[in-house]
Amino acid sequence: MHFNCVGVGCGPSNLSAASLLHRSAVTNIFFDSKPDFSWHEGMMLEDVTLQVSLFKDLVTLANPTNRFSFISYLHEHGRLYQFLNARFESLLRKEFAMYLRWAAKTNENVVFGEAVLDISFVDNRFVVATTQRQVTADHVVIGVGTVPKTPSFASTSRGQFHVSETAANLHTVAGKRVIVVGGGQSGAEAILALLRMSRGEAPASIKWVSRRENFYPIDDSPFTNEFYTPSHSEFFYQQPPDFRRSFLDRNMLSSDGISEQTLRSIYQRIYSLRHIEHSEMNIELLPYREAQNIERATGGWSLWTVRLHDGAPEVYWADVVIWATGFRPADMPFLETLAQRMERSGQEIKVDRYFCAQWDGPANRHVFLLNGARSQRGLADPNLSLNAWRAQTVINRMLNKAESLPIGTHSLIDWHKPGDVHQCYRDLQGAC
Template identity: 50%
Template sequence: MAVTGGGGTGRDPDVREERADRKAAAGYGLRGERRVVTAPLPRQRRHETAHYRCLGVGVGPANLSLAALLHDKNEVSNLFLDREERFGWHDGQQIPGATLQVSLLKDLVTLSEPTNRFSFLSYLHDQGRIYHFINAQFDAVPRQEFRNYLEWASKTNTNVRFGEEVQEVDFDGTSFVVRTNKRTATADNVVVGIGTRPWVPEPARGKLGGSQFHVSDFVSRDRDFAGKRVAVVGGGQSGAEVFLDLISRPIEQLPRRVIWISRRHNYFPIDDTPFTNEYFVPSYSDYFFDLDRPARVALNAQNVLTSDGISESTLREIYQRCYARRFVDGADDLFALLPNRTVTGVRAGHDAWDLTVAGNDDPGLIEHVESDFVVWATGYRPATADFLSPLEAKLAREGEEYNVDKDFAIRWDGPRDRCVFLQNGVRDQRGLADPNLSLVAWRSQRIMDRLLGVHSNEQLEPFIDWAGKHTTELLDRT
């Protein structure tokens, strides 16, 4: 850990590291051309400290965004810790060919600070392939590349540390006391960004293992699906990608049968039209936040396909692949599509899993699906911040979430200038965009503004007048 300081001496180990980095960055390729080598950014802090203005817990996209925005803000000493030894972002389901469902501009920083050095375009430029990326004419950013971008941002930000687990956060009346597996530090503010955890329905609990697992573990193990029966449960993008991957394998690697089960009435596309995307702008998030709880719950249920549907390109590819397998390759029994059904039971048979599947429209319709593997593509839920247990009695809740104010600070029984901010944990209060990449940069900007005591320039009002503001102004003029 280090704090902002002046120039170091030749004995400063950080300075020696910088010199070594510069030497490494000056290398040349085998044919004499200049190599593109990423050198770490100059170290912002040079001396150890036990106190920070802002200490982040967890290093996923949310806190990486805040760390990126704060990196050059010397007036806010900051450190971000993650218990994992290295960066990861959905590594277990990085299926080849998978792409983002959002614009490349919705990266860590661009929508709040377009010139920030941690943007996706800066990453491409730093890696020496920005022209290649343009010429590739991707319809969407490959998910693996975006994951690599996030890793690059974590490695080149000197205020990010891995391999350090925050075990407890308490308050001593003046500062938050943060105890990790390596040290004890204090902080004026803590930012929780620990992400989500895999979720499976009740029938699957206690049964997960080598042949029955969550989609987050799909590519992390070397499983042989050839000649096997595979059930995929879940009708969102993840389930679609797994189904497509399985039915697209070479003939010798094809499963015997792939059954795709979904509670939804059909395999519905994501609603990605211009006016729908007005749900994913800051002004709508603020409008949603001001609604009463019943209205917010209803809107999230009504608009779920604006974030949780399947990309149209994926659906088209699936349909075309089904056509080719059945009518060109003659694989009539390769797949079964079972939407509008709910898995109500899972039983271990002699050498397979027996899934009890009930029809949603006709409860009397009961089917039994036998499969050798079961993949649960059933989503995620916010991870539990157990390290906040010493503060639990002081922190306000709303349903299953911590109750936050407009700046994402948890309402609590403590000083207003000492805050625990919460990233990606208030979907019921901020809407479907909260766990989405769309507002990551804006949310971090809102938190940073609170830390700096400033109010950044907001973008122009959206075309849609959600709260009747424009109508009221017109009436006032008449």
């Protein structure tokens, strides 16, 4: 069977494309290897919330009238007024996952339980082989997201696990010594979940180790949020690699810091345990330390760290170690056949302005990469912020439509504009 567009992966990135393409003239199908839809299920802990506005759903920022908007979901489930009256400060992540599931399940072009195994290019068409069939396509959109990342010396068995498995492992910590390694949002959520456990279920001790100098908040202020606009993504894309690299390092906390709400809850919970409940739980906050090794020790693990301010080695003992050490881009074994035909940009496949992989094939046949080009497209690439705009950009490219940024996508800040000094210089030259 032939489609104009075949999608690999049905996480938020590609669900955005599938939603915007639904009932359009572009025939499409999207495959996901998971048996059923889920979104970060292992981190659905109590009260966890979305770190972005609810307008950053699958479609609203590209097409507010699309039937797959979050508001449309609330309307269809008869709870618009109740949602408004509940006045959540931030959207509950559980509810956002329910919304995403609804968008996936009510779109007949989204298929679960079917992994894409290989993509080749034959007779001017992509040939996409899945675990169950073979289809052909004019274009392919890849959105396979990220997978858990742990240090090379870590293991993820027998008392060690990645933070993405926290929900399923909380029952193993009762009375144990627990160390969480990693000072971002995921680590903070794991710490809060441990601190909130009731007597009898709670650990005996909790240590929180982070490489950062302190437990830093996410910068969610208006001007910083301008980094998460289409026009900044465009600006970023046009800059040289060295600038892009250092920009990402300098501004990491605008996406990888901890939400203020989580930080306050952690602080208040520790205060309460120490000074009001007089809990016997031993809590140690250990920033500015780098975990360097882990070894088996009697009855558990010894975690070796180095204090970053003076280089002193330290060792901490634990029964359970939770690695909140981030995520890395997922491997793409299904691209092996085409990979040598594609240009690279460092570790990534090189993309153009429209998120098309640069390759040696025909100029009207594209492989698009969603959430696969952070070093080329900036901080927002792995984030939900630009999902709808990015998916619409990709669709426009398939249709050979509109080149410039659409209305409403511009930043308040002039990232590109030459300053007055240029004008002044030109005026002066004219005067001469």
